[in-house]
Every structure is written in C-alpha cells, then in structure tokens.
Amino acid sequence: MALDISALEKNLLNGKWEGDVQGPAWLAELGKSVVEGAFRDVLTSPHSRKIFAVRPSPADPSELALAEWFEFACSSTRTAEELEILRLVLAVACLHSFLQINWTGPDLDITPTDILTIADDQTAHVSNELLNSKSTVELAYGGEPAYHLTQDPFFLRAAKLLLEQPFQYCTSAIWWKVRAWAVHEHVLDEPTAPPEELIPHLKAWSQSISSDADLTGGILLEEGLFCHLLSQDRSAAGLYVQAAHATKLEYELTGALGKRTKFQQNDITQLVLLAESRPRDTDPVSPEGATNGTPSSQPASTLPETLALNDDTLLEQTQFTSSNPATPGSRLGHLDPSAQPPLDPLDQCILLAMCLNIKNTSPAHGLTGEQMAPYVDRVIAHARNWSVHTMALLLRSRLEAHRTRTVERSTLQLQALVDQMPTADSGVPERLRYLHALALPSKWELQRELAHRYLALGVSRSALAIFERLEMWEEVVRCWQSLEQPAKGIAIVRDLLAGRKAEADAVVARGKAAASAARRATLDAAREAQLWALLGDLEPHDALAHYTRAWEVSGHTSGRAMRSLGGYYFARGDYAGAIDALRKAVAINPLLSRSWFILGCACVREEQWEGARDAFARCVSIDDEDGESWNNLASVYLRMGEAGQKVEAEQDDDDEAGLATKEVTSSDEPTGRVPFSNRLLAFRALKQGLKFNYDNWRMWSNYMVVAMDVGELWEACRALARVVEERSDKDGAASVDEDVLERLVDAATRSESEQTADAAQPGVAARNPRQGLLRQVDDLFDRVILPRVSSARIFRARARLLTSQGRWEEALNAYMEAYRSSTAGMMEKGETDVGKWREAVGEVQEMVDVLRNFGPRVEGYKWRLQARSILRTFMGRTRDFEDEPDWSRLTDLQEELRQEE
Known part of the structure; x- marks a missing residue:
C-alpha cells in the first residue's frame, strides 16, 4: 500500500x-x-x-x-x-x-x-x-x-x-x-x-499549504515568534496580523461601560478586546472538557492553578454593565463583552503573541500595560489548553509585577507556574500541541525570572539560592553585590576556575575515569571562557589579562570575551583596539546591537566613516526603535560628506522609515559642502529616530538644522517648536534658534514671483514646498514661541511676517515690542558704553522709519506722536553722549518730524 x-x-x-x-x-x-x-x-x-x-x-x-x-x-x-x-x-x-x-x-x-x-x-x-x-x-x-x-x-x-x-x-x-x-x-x-x-x-x-487556514496561520505565527526571538519585533507584528487573517480570527480593541473596583459607583468606559474565532468542523476539546462553551465535565485541576487577587479594592476582573461596545458600527458589536464565546486555542496563541508584541513596540509607560491586559484577559476567560493557559497566566504575572495591589499575586502566580512543571496534571500531547505557537520560556528561564522577581522585591537570599541552583554565576555575583558582599562573588568565580568548586557533573565530568584530557578540555572551554570574562568584569585592574585569557581558552570563539575586550579598550580611549575586538565579536554574533553601537562610536572617534555608517545601520536594522543610533547614523552621513565621501541612496519600500533620495550629481553642490544626497539621508535618519526619542531636544535641534539645509521647511518649523517646548522653561529666549526662525520667515514671506523663479532652478522646487508654510510659521509664533519667550529679534521676525500679510497695526505693535526689548528700549541713564549707544541710535532711527512707513496705513494711529515720544525718551536718557558726532543724527530726526507736521 x-x-x-x-x-x-x-x-x-x-x-x-x-x-x-x-x-x-x-x-x-x-x-x-x-x-x-x-x-x-x-x-x-x-x-x-x-x-x-x-x-x-x-x-x-x-x-x-x-x-x-x-x-x-x-x-x-x-x-x-x-x-x-x-x-x-x-x-x-x-x-x-x-x-x-x-x-x-x-x-x-x-x-x-x-x-x-x-x-x-x-x-x-x-x-x-x-x-x-x-x-x-x-x-x-x-x-x-x-x-x-x-x-x-x-x-x-x-x-x-x-x-x-x-x-x-x-x-x-x-x-x-x-x-x-x-x-x-x-x-x-x-x-x-x-x-x-x-x-x-x-x-x-508554505505556499503549498495555503489552502489550510490553520496550518497557514500557524506557520505565520511561528515565523513571527522566531522574529520576536531575534528582536525583529516590527516584522513580527506584521506576521501576527497575517496569521489572524489566515485563521479568520476577528478581533477589535474597543471600550465598554463597566466597573473595575468594588466601590465604584459610576460606570466608566473600560478597555476590552472583542474577539471571535471562525467556526471549525472539529473544535478542539479543552482540558476542562468544554467545547464551544459547554460546561466542564472534568475537574479543573487539569489546568494550571489560577490564583485569585483577593484585594480589598480591585475586582477579580472587570464587570461590564453594557452588552454593547462603546464604538458605534463595530463589526463585533453583536458580542457581549462579559460573555464572549470561547476562542480556538490557535487564535488564543495569536492574541498572546500580539500582546507580547505590544510590549516590545510601545514606549515604556502605563498605557502599554493597559493595552496588553485585555488580550490576556480574553484568553484567560476561556482556558482550553494547558500550555496556552500557562502562557496567559505568565503574561498576566509580568503585567502585575509593577503594581502595588497586584505584585503579591504576580509573584505567587509565577511560583505556582514553576511548581506545576513536574506534575502530571495534564497529558503530554496537550502540553506539547501548541507549544511551538507560544513564547513559553524553558524551566530554567522561568526559574530565573522568578529569581529576578525576588531580587526586585528585595528578597535577595531567595534569589541567590535559585541562581546558585541554576549555576547562573553572573546573577549570583549580582546578588552578592546587592547584599554588599562583592568579595564573595569574586571568590566563587575564582574557586570555579581553580577547581575548588565544581559545577554539575553533567557539565564538567571531571571525576569520570573514561573521560580523556582532550575531551575535558573541549567540554570545559566555553564555560571556562565565560568565567574568565566574568572575572574580568569583577576585577577591572586585571580585566585585560582576564579577557585575553577567555579569548584564548575558548579557541578564539568566545563572542563574550571580544565584546568585553572591545568595551575595555573603548573606555580607555584605545579606539583602534576597540574596533579590532568588536569586529571579531560581531563576526561571531551579529545580532547584539550594543556591540555594533560601540563599534560605530569607536569608528567615529577614528574617523572611519564608512565603518561607522555600517555599524549604526546594523544597529537600526536590529532595533529600528533605537533613536540614538538613528541620530548617530545621521551624524555619520554628514561627516562622510565633509570627508568627500558620497553615500549612494538606497530605495526602501517604507518611505517613512527608509533613507531614500534621488540621485544628485556633484555639479549640483557647492564646492566643499556636504553632498545633498548625504544631507537628505541624514534628514531621513533623524526623522525615523525622533519617533522613538520624541523628548530628546538635541535630536530635534539637529533635525531642525538638517531640515532647513535640505529645504524641508515644514519639518524645520515643527522641530523648532519642539525645541522651544522642551527648553524654554530652562533657557528662555536662548531656546529659539533665531537664525532658523528668520530663515523660516523669509521663506514664508517671499513673493509669489520669487517662488516661481526658484522653481525654475534645478532641485529647489523639490526641496522647498511652501504651500501652507505661512500659516504654519504664524502658528509657531502664536501658539509656541510668544507665550513662552521673547526677544527683539523674535518680535522683528514676527513683525515681518505680519507685514507680509498686510496686518499693519499688529505689525506696528510687534515692532514696538521689538524696540522695547532692544538695546535702545532698555538703555538706562548713566550708560557709558559708546559702542552700545551708537547701536541704540541705529535702532531708534529704524523704529522711526517703521512708524513713518506703516503708521499712515493704520486708521487713527498717531504715529508721529509715538515717534516723537521714542526720540524724546531716548535722548533724555542719554544726554551724556551729546558731544558724540552721532548725536546730530537724533536732532536731525527730531527736526524732520517737526517739519512733517
């Protein structure tokens, strides 16, 4: 057959x-x-x-x-x-x-x-x-x-x-x-x-199984989990969504009225995940014996133990009082948030993966936990598989670890999950069936997580006992350091290296008569190298010798040794040595972004711009949320231009994240300047990095300057606003880059004919889109700058913007504010600085000219009276300078005003 x-x-x-x-x-x-x-x-x-x-x-x-x-x-x-x-x-x-x-x-x-x-x-x-x-x-x-x-x-x-x-x-x-x-x-x-x-x-x-919805969804989910394992969370997020589409899982994060505490009087909109699996021909049986929501016929002991919260304020779970979601027109509006149907275990795995990805692609703030909780709650509500339920409880434990009212249950739940592993409360097939579709940690990883939880709670001795049992010596050393006994940690490592303290027999096998010397050497090499590198961390005075010994012991295969050696050289300013060590480290394991980052910094110090570019590019390819690496990559692009190196632009499918630009010939660029292609690459890099370093005003400042340089005036305006918002409280008017502000006003106020003439020049039209810029710069003054800071140059720039719009009275008021903030407006009696006085004379003349030009355009505005008042006040304060030749400029101006009457 x-x-x-x-x-x-x-x-x-x-x-x-x-x-x-x-x-x-x-x-x-x-x-x-x-x-x-x-x-x-x-x-x-x-x-x-x-x-x-x-x-x-x-x-x-x-x-x-x-x-x-x-x-x-x-x-x-x-x-x-x-x-x-x-x-x-x-x-x-x-x-x-x-x-x-x-x-x-x-x-x-x-x-x-x-x-x-x-x-x-x-x-x-x-x-x-x-x-x-x-x-x-x-x-x-x-x-x-x-x-x-x-x-x-x-x-x-x-x-x-x-x-x-x-x-x-x-x-x-x-x-x-x-x-x-x-x-x-x-x-x-x-x-x-x-x-x-x-x-x-x-x-x-996978194309050969595209007709099977669950297999297709499973393969996409596992591919996403593999990407997550390699810290490629952006790719993983897309794969999870594709997996949900493949299995036809319908889900929607929305709100519904409900209560979260025992004493809550009024219903408040609570976040809830509505989800529904597609009907299946053969619905898998849960460990409780429930299918499609039917009652359980087996004892609940077949499931991992779900600990109760037992809090005097918080409810065990949100009580929804509305049977409909708060979002009108929801495609899952027919579901009751408090009585949703059970989900297929594979769909539960997809939701848990999405929940995991929210944690990795969102900022570290409270909203992340609030987003994740509905995913976990939706899975915990209907336990249908031992491993899936274990993963859901683990995620809930992680979410609750940072809240005072839930930290106790979080730790006890994690301990219960560790304790359940050796038991036979459920069958092996059930435990293994969905294991590949989950990010469930191994036994030792789970125990290590429990030890770290104890350490965070200050229970250092319990954590130490777990780490010693797991023979995780780096964590053991940290525990002794937290107990303020670092010498004990060093002694343990030295005892292990000297053979006075043996690891598990399964590792060293030193007592086996049949084990040859060559076999023992091979067997111990990797572990011994790790211990020498750890000892180098603990004894900085001998770190170089220890790291080198680790590298030699491993037979030149220890990435840990080279990473440590590279960090050692970098910290001591030996950047050439750091580059050599870190290149070996990333060649062994290219997935660790920190090694690439330090390598890029060392290359910058040595002015190896191409090496720095490649290193920082690898950093952002590993973690595209690394704002600091994006910033450094932008800096390298600009430095490469200064060094006469031109970067070939690469087209990226995602224009928002890519570093793409058009090809620009060298004849388009002034001699000695950074090529426009390099500047545009730097602009794109900074734009991407700011998504993840939104509060870093230095990055915004760099972005502002580069945006002006490449003609992205809208973005320069937005960047200037962010810098002022972040720095104004501390630095006042110094937070405003007045040169950039004036250039923005120039661009916004240029006549239509000038803009049309610019458009005929190669490359300029693409760099300087000005439609709507006037409105944006106007908003920059009204909403951001003037409510926070002021200076003479800021008011003059504001006045020029108002003048271009024909708002004469507002422009005159802005010029007057500029005058009051200027040297002339703030000059006091007794001033002796002749240079400062001469500068002030010019400001007075300029203000009088402004009143002459714009005053008559404002109906009812007594501009002559204002001009005479300015002259009289200034001359009265500076009588000590009557013998100066420039005094005649003031008297002549005073006479002109009389004659004009």
Whole structure:
C-alpha cells in the first residue's frame, strides 16, 4: 500500500491524529505514538534502534563528533519515502522529548542511551553523561555556549542531526527544522543569527499549504515568534496580523461601560478586546472538557492553578454593565463583552503573541500595560489548553509585577507556574500541541525570572539560592553585590576556575575515569571562557589579562570575551583596539546591537566613516526603535560628506522609515559642502529616530538644522517648536534658534514671483514646498514661541511676517515690542558704553522709519506722536553722549518730524 506522506505530516504538524493514514502499519503506529506523546515506545522500537545504531569504529567514540556516530539508515525500510518519514517521525519524537523534559514536564521516562544500539566492545565508552556533554558542546553556536544544565540535550542534538539529512518526499521537514532552530536559540546564552536560507525556504514551502487556514496561520505565527526571538519585533507584528487573517480570527480593541473596583459607583468606559474565532468542523476539546462553551465535565485541576487577587479594592476582573461596545458600527458589536464565546486555542496563541508584541513596540509607560491586559484577559476567560493557559497566566504575572495591589499575586502566580512543571496534571500531547505557537520560556528561564522577581522585591537570599541552583554565576555575583558582599562573588568565580568548586557533573565530568584530557578540555572551554570574562568584569585592574585569557581558552570563539575586550579598550580611549575586538565579536554574533553601537562610536572617534555608517545601520536594522543610533547614523552621513565621501541612496519600500533620495550629481553642490544626497539621508535618519526619542531636544535641534539645509521647511518649523517646548522653561529666549526662525520667515514671506523663479532652478522646487508654510510659521509664533519667550529679534521676525500679510497695526505693535526689548528700549541713564549707544541710535532711527512707513496705513494711529515720544525718551536718557558726532543724527530726526507736521 502506498504511503500517504501528506496525511501523516499533517497529523504530526497539528499534534492531533485524525483518520487512518494509508501505508505500512508500523510507520502509522509510530506516527500516532509520537502525536500521543508515547516517546519511549517510538524511540525504543526496533526501527528506531536501527536508525540510532552506533557505527563500529576503532576510535574512542568520545573523540568523534556525534554526526560521525550514526548513518541514520534502516534496513527494514523498503523505499526512500519510508526512510524519510521514519527519520522525520524520530526527529519529532526527539525534539518533543527534549521539550517535555525542559519546557512542559512531566519528567521523561527515557534516557539517551536507551535509544542507541551499541556494540558490546563500545558499551563501556558510551554513557548518558558522554552523550549529553558532547551535545552541550556541539549545540554551542555563533560564539554562544549552550546552557550547561539543560537536561538531556542529546535529544535536541539528535533531532537536529536527523533534520539536517536530505528530505525529498517529506517537504514539511523544513518547518520542523525551523522549530528545532527556535528551540536551539532558547538554549544559547544569547540569540544568534540562524542560517540565512532557513526562513526563505520555509516561506517558499508554505505556499503549498495555503489552502489550510490553520496550518497557514500557524506557520505565520511561528515565523513571527522566531522574529520576536531575534528582536525583529516590527516584522513580527506584521506576521501576527497575517496569521489572524489566515485563521479568520476577528478581533477589535474597543471600550465598554463597566466597573473595575468594588466601590465604584459610576460606570466608566473600560478597555476590552472583542474577539471571535471562525467556526471549525472539529473544535478542539479543552482540558476542562468544554467545547464551544459547554460546561466542564472534568475537574479543573487539569489546568494550571489560577490564583485569585483577593484585594480589598480591585475586582477579580472587570464587570461590564453594557452588552454593547462603546464604538458605534463595530463589526463585533453583536458580542457581549462579559460573555464572549470561547476562542480556538490557535487564535488564543495569536492574541498572546500580539500582546507580547505590544510590549516590545510601545514606549515604556502605563498605557502599554493597559493595552496588553485585555488580550490576556480574553484568553484567560476561556482556558482550553494547558500550555496556552500557562502562557496567559505568565503574561498576566509580568503585567502585575509593577503594581502595588497586584505584585503579591504576580509573584505567587509565577511560583505556582514553576511548581506545576513536574506534575502530571495534564497529558503530554496537550502540553506539547501548541507549544511551538507560544513564547513559553524553558524551566530554567522561568526559574530565573522568578529569581529576578525576588531580587526586585528585595528578597535577595531567595534569589541567590535559585541562581546558585541554576549555576547562573553572573546573577549570583549580582546578588552578592546587592547584599554588599562583592568579595564573595569574586571568590566563587575564582574557586570555579581553580577547581575548588565544581559545577554539575553533567557539565564538567571531571571525576569520570573514561573521560580523556582532550575531551575535558573541549567540554570545559566555553564555560571556562565565560568565567574568565566574568572575572574580568569583577576585577577591572586585571580585566585585560582576564579577557585575553577567555579569548584564548575558548579557541578564539568566545563572542563574550571580544565584546568585553572591545568595551575595555573603548573606555580607555584605545579606539583602534576597540574596533579590532568588536569586529571579531560581531563576526561571531551579529545580532547584539550594543556591540555594533560601540563599534560605530569607536569608528567615529577614528574617523572611519564608512565603518561607522555600517555599524549604526546594523544597529537600526536590529532595533529600528533605537533613536540614538538613528541620530548617530545621521551624524555619520554628514561627516562622510565633509570627508568627500558620497553615500549612494538606497530605495526602501517604507518611505517613512527608509533613507531614500534621488540621485544628485556633484555639479549640483557647492564646492566643499556636504553632498545633498548625504544631507537628505541624514534628514531621513533623524526623522525615523525622533519617533522613538520624541523628548530628546538635541535630536530635534539637529533635525531642525538638517531640515532647513535640505529645504524641508515644514519639518524645520515643527522641530523648532519642539525645541522651544522642551527648553524654554530652562533657557528662555536662548531656546529659539533665531537664525532658523528668520530663515523660516523669509521663506514664508517671499513673493509669489520669487517662488516661481526658484522653481525654475534645478532641485529647489523639490526641496522647498511652501504651500501652507505661512500659516504654519504664524502658528509657531502664536501658539509656541510668544507665550513662552521673547526677544527683539523674535518680535522683528514676527513683525515681518505680519507685514507680509498686510496686518499693519499688529505689525506696528510687534515692532514696538521689538524696540522695547532692544538695546535702545532698555538703555538706562548713566550708560557709558559708546559702542552700545551708537547701536541704540541705529535702532531708534529704524523704529522711526517703521512708524513713518506703516503708521499712515493704520486708521487713527498717531504715529508721529509715538515717534516723537521714542526720540524724546531716548535722548533724555542719554544726554551724556551729546558731544558724540552721532548725536546730530537724533536732532536731525527730531527736526524732520517737526517739519512733517
């Protein structure tokens, strides 16, 4: 009978066995056992043991890589299709075995040696310790070591080795390969860049399952979670939305009347998430036995424990008193906020992912928590899967960790989640079915989070006990520092390096007689390098020697050592040394934006502009919300122009975020100036960075100057307004860049004929769009500047703007305010500075001329009286300067005014 590969693959992906799969009964039985979580039956079957038969070799197996141990062939398979599906089934079994013991629990009933077929003469050389220790070493990737207390890492290594075999018939192997890489990233100390072809291959294969809504939604969701893991949250957000569209999940964040506290008298609009899943042919059964909202028939103990708030003021959950949302015309208006239907678990996973992404793409303020809470509440309201409910409770615990009334439940809930892992309160299939669609942390990550929670609450001893049990020595050192006993932290690290304090046997294996010296050296290298780097952080006086030792011990593979060494050189002004070290660090692990940032700063100090540009460009590609990197990137573009280097503009699909511009020839630019293309690139970079550094007035000031330079006058006006708003209280009139203000007034008041003439010049029309600029500059004076600050130049600029609009009386008043703020208007009797007096004489003459020109245009305005009063007052205050030649200018002006009468 022909093997129905697609049906078996679909069952494995869905985590649910449906229908009879055509083909050899033994293969179908193995596939079904994997879905049902019977991993021991699968991995100890005769077919499995043939796949995991250790090759006979004269060499000690401990000296060989695990890939050289196996052929991954099975003589009982008759066709290539059968061999491929057997490899895939075993890879899934190994991967899920690893997840069961390290993520979901309960404990595994199988060990690595149980699945191997070993010759009698090699049995003495192969042990669980050897398999796991070699796996830990081989799982190190991108200069980052794997967590050394991972339980049975051989299962993950075996899964990856099986998935690296060629697959021609089992096309879903690429999805499982991505899943294995996602798990692998969690095991590393820091995420690293996966193989470049991984995601493109997954995208290409996903087209073949586009007809299946849930599989398509699942693959988009997992791709988004993979992007989130690599800190690519902007890409992840789009993928979550696509996943919701694929599964036809309808959701809407809106408001409805309700109460949040026990003593609340009046209903207030509360934020609520309305969501509805599409009808499905086979609705998954919840652990409570509920489908489509039907009552539970099994005890609630099958779910993770949901702790009550028990607060004297806050309600357990918002009580909605309105059955309709506050938003009129809502497409989900038929849903009652207090009685929404249960969601499909996959749709719940999508909502939790969206909630996670809100946290990463929103500013760190209270609104973020308010946005996230409705997503979590919507999932918690209908618990339908053990892992999904666990993730929802974890997110709620994180949200409540910073509020006084909820911090107690937050910590206790996190402790309850840690305690539930070893229990068998729910089946393995249920725990694993949606695990790949969740950002659920591993056991050690969850325990580390609990320890950090204790540390934040000041319970340092409890946190220290957890960190020591997890052998997370950097956190142990921080705990001792918080306890004001840093010497104990240093002593622990030195004891570990000297061998006076041993780590877990699964890591060092120093007492094993069968372990060769070469094997121990390889086994300890990554961990020892980490410890030397940590010691360098703790002992600054010997930091250089310790970091160098870490680099040598690791065999030149420790990214941690090079990152630390680069920081050491940078802090001491050795920028060339910092560049060399950090280039090695980012070559090992290019995903850490901090390393790129320091590298860019070092290149700037060394005036290596192209290197600085590349470094800051990598920073913003990793985290496009890094406003400081955007600012530095803009600065580098301008410096490159000063150095005579022109940047080729790159077209970006997102014009708002891109750094695109038209091609400009060098003949368009004045000699010695920054090329216009570079200036426009700098403008685009600053514009992007200000989205995430909105309160940074220095960035706004830079943006203002560059915007003026490239002719973006509207943006320059907006930037000047932001600078004044941020600085006026402290700096007064100095917060206004009067040169920029006057240039804006010039641009806004130029005649239509001048603008038309400008438009004929190459490039100017594109740089200086002036429609509406007059109105914007007018608003800048009325709304922002004059209510806060004033000076003579500001009032004169205001007067010129009013004059261009024919508002003569207001213009005269502005000129008078300018005069009162000027040197002449503020001059007191007894002034002895002749230069200052002469400057004041010119201001008096200018004011009289203004009155002569504009006074007659204002009906009823007694401009001559005003002019004589100004002259008389000024001359009266400065009688001491009658002997100066310029005094005659004042008397002549006085005589002219008399004659004009």
